[in-house]
Amino acid sequence: MDFNDSKEEATFREECRAWLNDNAQRKERPDEVFGQGLSAEELMQAAREWQGRKAQAGFGAITWPEKFGGRGGSPIQEVIYRQEEGNFKVPVGAFNVSLGMVIPSFFVHTKSDAAKQHVHDALHGKELWCQLLSEPGAGSDLGMIRTKAERCTDGREGWIINGQKVWTTLAQFADCGLVLTRTDPDVPKFAGMTTFYVDMDAEGVEICPIRQANGEAEFNEVFFNDVFVPDEQRVGDVGAGWKVTLTGLMNERLSIGGVIPPELWRTTMKHMQESEMTDGSSALNDAQMRQQLSNLYLDAQGLWLLQCRGLTALGQGREPGAELSVAKIVGARTLQDFSYFAMDLKGTGGILTAEDLGDSWRLVEQLWMGAAGMRIAGGTDEIVKNNVGERVLGLPPEPRTDKGKTYKELLV
Amino acid sequence: MNFDFSEDQKVLRDSVRKFLQNESPLTVAREVLENKQSHSSHVWNGLQEMGITSLMLPESCGGFGLGALDLCVVAEEIGRQLTPTPLSSTMYLATQALLLGSDEAQQQQWLSRVSEGSIATMAAPLDGKKTPLPIFEGGVLNGKAALVPDAMSAEFVIVLAQDNSQQPVWVVCELSEQVERTALTTIDEARPFGALNFNNTLAQPLNKVTDALALLDKVRNRAAILFAFEQIGGADAITEISVEYAKERKTFGRAIGSYQGIKHKLADIYTGNQMARAHCYYGAWALDTDGEELAIAAAGARVSACRAFNYAAQESIQVHGGMGYTWELDCHLFYRRTRQLSLILGAESQWNERIAKELEVKFLSPQAKA
Numbered sequence: 001m002d003f004n005d006s007k008e009e010a011t012f013r014e015e016c017r018a019w020l021n022d023n024a025q026r027k028e029r030p031d032e033v034f035g036q037g038l039s040a041e042e043l044m045q046a047a048r049e050w051q052g053r054k055a056q057a058g059f060g061a062i063t064w065p066e067k068f069g070g071r072g073g074s075p076i077q078e079v080i081y082r083q084e085e086g087n088f089k090v091p092v093g094a095f096n097v098s099l100g101m102v103i104p105s106f107f108v109h110t111k112s113d114a115a116k117q118h119v120h121d122a123l124h125g126k127e128l129w130c131q132l133l134s135e136p137g138a139g140s141d142l143g144m145i146r147t148k149a150e151r152c153t154d155g156r157e158g159w160i161i162n163g164q165k166v167w168t169t170l171a172q173f174a175d176c177g178l179v180l181t182r183t184d185p186d187v188p189k190f191a192g193m194t195t196f197y198v199d200m201d202a203e204g205v206e207i208c209p210i211r212q213a214n215g216e217a218e219f220n221e222v223f224f225n226d227v228f229v230p231d232e233q234r235v236g237d238v239g240a241g242w243k244v245t246l247t248g249l250m251n252e253r254l255s256i257g258g259v260i261p262p263e264l265w266r267t268t269m270k271h272m273q274e275s276e277m278t279d280g281s282s283a284l285n286d287a288q289m290r291q292q293l294s295n296l297y298l299d300a301q302g303l304w305l306l307q308c309r310g311l312t313a314l315g316q317g318r319e320p321g322a323e324l325s326v327a328k329i330v331g332a333r334t335l336q337d338f339s340y341f342a343m344d345l346k347g348t349g350g351i352l353t354a355e356d357l358g359d360s361w362r363l364v365e366q367l368w369m370g371a372a373g374m375r376i377a378g379g380t381d382e383i384v385k386n387n388v389g390e391r392v393l394g395l396p397p398e399p400r401t402d403k404g405k406t407y408k409e410l411l412v
Numbered sequence: 413m414n415f416d417f418s419e420d421q422k423v424l425r426d427s428v429r430k431f432l433q434n435e436s437p438l439t440v441a442r443e444v445l446e447n448k449q450s451h452s453s454h455v456w457n458g459l460q461e462m463g464i465t466s467l468m469l470p471e472s473c474g475g476f477g478l479g480a481l482d483l484c485v486v487a488e489e490i491g492r493q494l495t496p497t498p499l500s501s502t503m504y505l506a507t508q509a510l511l512l513g514s515d516e517a518q519q520q521q522w523l524s525r526v527s528e529g530s531i532a533t534m535a536a537p538l539d540g541k542k543t544p545l546p547i548f549e550g551g552v553l554n555g556k557a558a559l560v561p562d563a564m565s566a567e568f569v570i571v572l573a574q575d576n577s578q579q580p581v582w583v584v585c586e587l588s589e590q591v592e593r594t595a596l597t598t599i600d601e602a603r604p605f606g607a608l609n610f611n612n613t614l615a616q617p618l619n620k621v622t623d624a625l626a627l628l629d630k631v632r633n634r635a636a637i638l639f640a641f642e643q644i645g646g647a648d649a650i651t652e653i654s655v656e657y658a659k660e661r662k663t664f665g666r667a668i669g670s671y672q673g674i675k676h677k678l679a680d681i682y683t684g685n686q687m688a689r690a691h692c693y694y695g696a697w698a699l700d701t702d703g704e705e706l707a708i709a710a711a712g713a714r715v716s717a718c719r720a721f722n723y724a725a726q727e728s729i730q731v732h733g734g735m736g737y738t739w740e741l742d743c744h745l746f747y748r749r750t751r752q753l754s755l756i757l758g759a760e761s762q763w764n765e766r767i768a769k770e771l772e773v774k775f776l777s778p779q780a781k782a
């Protein structure tokens with residue numbers, strides 16, 4: 001057992017650090033967030049440029065195979081890079097879906113001639129890809145999507161897509177998207193789906209940003225009105241849409257590294273230091289506040305250690321599934337707990353926003369709302385617990401009324 | 413980074429697991445508990461024959477000179493079977509004190525006996541609280557030591573005493589006839605405690621101690637990690653038992669494990685166990701490297717393991733319904749063990765405060781910002 005960097009890991013860390021030092025600005029506090037005062041468009045532009053520079057330097061997609069333009073590196077290297085990047089003021093997160101989930105399942109399953117160019121452009125931040133899965137009537141139960149793709153009857157080699165997606169993160173900035181559609185309603189729901197990639201500028205694609213609980217608009221409704229896609233843009237076999245989707249979701253599991261901001265305990269202690277109890281003493285000296293601090297540390301540190309276990313498993317050529325399956329639940333809850341604690345420390349003043357409390361409050365404010373969304377995105381707490389119970393512990397599934405029926409039969 | 417045990421350690425785990433599954437099923441723990449025995453000497457002898465008590469001892473004392481990791485592996489297996497042996501008193505406590513506080517000659521004198529199967533223990537305030545200590549004066553010990561684990565079966569004991577100027581001092585002595593031993597009744601009789609009363613008992617100071625209380629602290633940290641491995645072993649074992657029951661027991665026409673009330677509870681238990689395991693591995697690494705992370709890693713392992721095992725054991729009774737509340741079922745064995753283990757080194761909140769303390773030191777130290 002060795003928790004320190006190996007020699008190669010230390011060398012790689014040095015390499016990351018040196019490059020970051022030359023190309024980015026170091027954070028003054030661990031809770032500093034990038035892009036103060038930038039509009040959503042400007043933020044996106046900055047994210048694209050940063051991704052381009054990373055890709056140029058070989059840090060754009062560390063774990064991807066070299067034949068797709070990646071570094072062919074290990075997941076540990078990916079984490080090392082992210083740890084180091086966490087100390088710098090750079091845009092993070094905008095490409096999580098695009099490069100972490102969508103493109104990896106695209107390049108595994110596509111047969112398109114244009115794929116190579118798309119993957120290259122996505123890697124270099126020239127293209128952003130989004131994930132078009134959820135619909136108004138199908139989120140947890142993705143098997144119930146209605147958006148349908150039908151073969152063209154006018155002689156063209158392709159498909160016509162009609163329907164609606166929802167909650168599509170960053171669709172308004174995306175160049176392309178992977179869309180899950182229904183191609184055969186007369187078979188069981190998971191068997192009749194097919195994945196395509198679509199150009200978000202294609203005729204008939206309409207994108208309407210949705211104002212989120214936090215007031216911003218990161219996710220969108222996406223409407224498909226007779227959108228033509230050539231068969232060339234089918235990803236995977238007809239009827240294999242669920243398999244393609246699962247590839248993306250599997251990739252997501254490994255990308256929890258960036259979720260917890262670095263040194264959350266230190267940020268928490270800073271907030272404690274700035275807070276007084278009713279008797280005027282510092283919250284740093286209050287026994288109960290200290291217990292809350294320790295609890296947060298235990299969760300944040302535990303998550304990091306859990307990830308280390310997953311990385312080690314991968315390094316040994318094993319599947320890390322079980323250890324990491326719980327990380328999403330713990331991660332989102334930890335961030336929610338952190339923000340609640342920080343706000344409580346302020347007393348009545350906790351009702352104020354960063355407009356009044358200053359930049360050091362941005363992280364708290366972002367996480368307070370953001371964590372609520374994290375608990376839903378990519379599978380709600382309940383769905384994750386069902387998975388842990390059934391896939392990891394082997395408990396029996398709930399009785400289902402949709403078993404053995406075709407999609408069409410389920411609609412009535 | 414390699415956050416896992418080595419292949420050799422995994423082989424060790426497999427052989428200890430196999431041995432304990434055969435020789436120390438839960439019925440053995442139950443037998444010791446029901447008959448108020450001190451331990452299972454059959455299992456203890458078997459472990460000694462396998463070399464388990466020699467793992468961490470220096471070669472000069474008949475040991476293998478291995479680090480702490482191998483002992484962590486064993487502790488987890490002991491925890492799974494609630495194995496009633498004095499391994500913790502002997503190895504997590506007495507042996508650690510001698511490894512940290514004695515020179516080679518003194519280690520040889522006492523630890524060679526451990527490698528041959530002698531049971532040892534420690535008489536000190538394991539929760540770190542201030543308590544009256546026996547008096548060590550003129551080479552002899554006098555007075556009482558309360559709450560000594562495995563006091564009835566131990567052959568020698570490491571004692572935290574005080575000298576005539578009321579300074580704490582570590583000594584080691586035989587538990588001969590002359591020392592009065594009283595068995596105590598505890599919530600987990602499969603892991604017995606006793607009180608000792610010394611009467612002019614000849615004792616030998618540990619000869620390499622510079623700061624007696626710092627040594628106590630260090631032994632507690634080490635023991636916290638080793639006990640934490642027992643705790644996650646126990647937590648996993650009772651979780652498996654609950655999961656099996658939830659697959660089989662049917663109500664309203666279906667298995668109770670298909671109800672989310674039960675399924676999600678078990679998923680939560682599993683989550684706690686996984687988090688605790690991650691902290692324990694960190695603790696094992698810190699124990700083995702003995703660096704500055706030891707204190708916070710020990711506290712992290714302890715708090716998370718206490719919580720995980722407590723939760724798993726509490727809820728196991730609930731998952732089993734009325735059956736869970738019977739003497740016949742094993743749930744209460746785990747319910748007892750988890751409580752005892754989470755008190756033996758002082759309450760969880762005390763260790764949680766240690767985390768805060770360690771963070772505070774890091775927070776306030778100027779150079780640590782790097």
Ligand SMILES: Cc1cc2nc3c(=O)[nH]c(=O)nc-3n(C[C@H](O)[C@H](O)[C@H](O)COP(=O)(O)OP(=O)(O)OC[C@H]3O[C@@H](n4cnc5c(N)ncnc54)[C@H](O)[C@@H]3O)c2cc1C
Pocket residue numbers: 097130131132133134135136137138139140141166167168169170219373374376377378379380381382383386672
């Ligand atoms: C910030 C954010 C970003 C997102 N980004 C994307 C994206 O880019 N692309 C995309 O396709 N989707 C995206 N989503 C959608 C997300 O995947 C879904 O919202 C999520 O899967 C839940 O589906 P739903 O909203 O339909 O809720 P529902 O499935 O209707 O669930 C409602 C409630 O019922 C519970 N529930 C449902 N089924 C069960 C069950 N079997 N057992 C117990 N409880 C159950 C749920 O846990 C939840 O509490 C995003 C969501 C958020 C919040």
